[in-house]
Amino acid sequence: MENQLNLFSLDDGQETRDHGQQTTDSKQARPDKGPAETNSILNPSVSILYNSLEEAKSAAMSCKKCKLCEGRTNVVFSDGIENAKIMIIGEGPGENEDLQGLPFVGRAGKLLDKIFESVGLNRKEHLYICNIVKCRPPNNRAPEEDEANACSEYLKAQIKYVNPKIIILAGAVAVKGILKKKDVKITKIRGEWIELEDLLLAGRKIMPIFHPSYLLRHEWNKAPDSPKAMMWKDIQEIKRVYDSLA
Numbered sequence: 001m002e003n004q005l006n007l008f009s010l011d012d013g014q015e016t017r018d019h020g021q022q023t024t025d026s027k028q029a030r031p032d033k034g035p036a037e038t039n040s041i042l043n044p045s046v047s048i049l050y051n052s053l054e055e056a057k058s059a060a061m062s063c064k065k066c067k068l069c070e071g072r073t074n075v076v077f078s079d080g081i082e083n084a085k086i087m088i089i090g091e092g093p094g095e096n097e098d099l100q101g102l103p104f105v106g107r108a109g110k111l112l113d114k115i116f117e118s119v120g121l122n123r124k125e126h127l128y129i130c131n132i133v134k135c136r137p138p139n140n141r142a143p144e145e146d147e148a149n150a151c152s153e154y155l156k157a158q159i160k161y162v163n164p165k166i167i168i169l170a171g172a173v174a175v176k177g178i179l180k181k182k183d184v185k186i187t188k189i190r191g192e193w194i195e196l197e198d199l200l201l202a203g204r205k206i207m208p209i210f211h212p213s214y215l216l217r218h219e220w221n222k223a224p225d226s227p228k229a230m231m232w233k234d235i236q237e238i239k240r241v242y243d244s245l246a
C-alpha cells in the first residue's frame with residue numbers, strides 16, 4: 001500500500017484550495033449500489049442547444065451568460081479526447097487553469113493525472129476532462145447556483161457528444177452541481193456508483209471521488225482509512241469497470 005499511496009504524492013507541500021470535506025471516512029467502495037437520483041441540474045430539460053461539441057465550444061468561447069465572464073482570462077472548456085469512455089467533471093477553473101485555458105493543470109491537476117496514470121489511463125488517450133463552469137470564479141470560490149445553471153448547456157452538450165460510459169465527479173462541489181443537493185458529504189458517497197434516471201445520464205456509471213486538492217492536504221496521512229487510501233480503492237474500482245466495458 002505504501003508504494004501505491006506514493007503514486008499520489010507531490011513534494012512541494014504547498015497549501016491548496018479547499019474542494020472537499022475535512023473529515024475522513026472508512027467506507028469501502030460499493031459498486032453499483034448507489035442511490036437512484038433524479039434531481040440533476042441536467043434535468044428536466046435535456047434538449048441540447050448545440051448540434052455538436054465544436055458548436056458548443058465555439059459558443060462558450062465568447063459566452064457572457066453569467067457574471068463569471070467578467071474576470072476570466074480564458075474560457076476553460078475541456079481537455080482530453082472527444083470520444084473518451086471516461087469523463088471527469090470538476091467544479092471550475094482555478095488560477096492556473098484560467099491562465100492556460102485547460103482544466104486541472106495546477107498541482108491538483110498533476111495529482112489527478114498521477115492517480116489515473118497509476119492504472120494506465122491518461123488524458124491524451126482515455127479521458128475527457130471538464131468542469132461545471134467554464135470560467136474561473138473570483139477568489140477561487142465555488143461556483144454559485146445561477147452560474148452552474150447558466151453553464152449547464154455546455155455540460156449537457158459535452159455529455160451528449162462525448163457520450164462517456166463513466167462519469168467521475170471530482171469533489172463535493174461537482175457532486176452538488178450535478179445532483180443539486182446541498183447536503184452532500186463527499187466522504188459518505190465517494191467510491192459509490194450512482195444511478196441517475198435523467199435521459200442524458202441514464203445508463204452511465206457515475207462515481208464521486210475526492211477532489212485531488214483535498215488529497216494534497218492529507219498527503220501526510222498514510223493510514224489505511226485515509227482519503228488517499230480510499231482514493232486508491234476508488235481508482236481500482238474505476239479501472240475495473242473501465243476494463244469491463246465492451
Ligand code: SF4
Nearest residue numbers: 063066069134135151
Ligand atoms: S461560466 Fe459558463 S455560462 Fe458563465 S460566462 Fe463562462 S461559459 Fe458562460
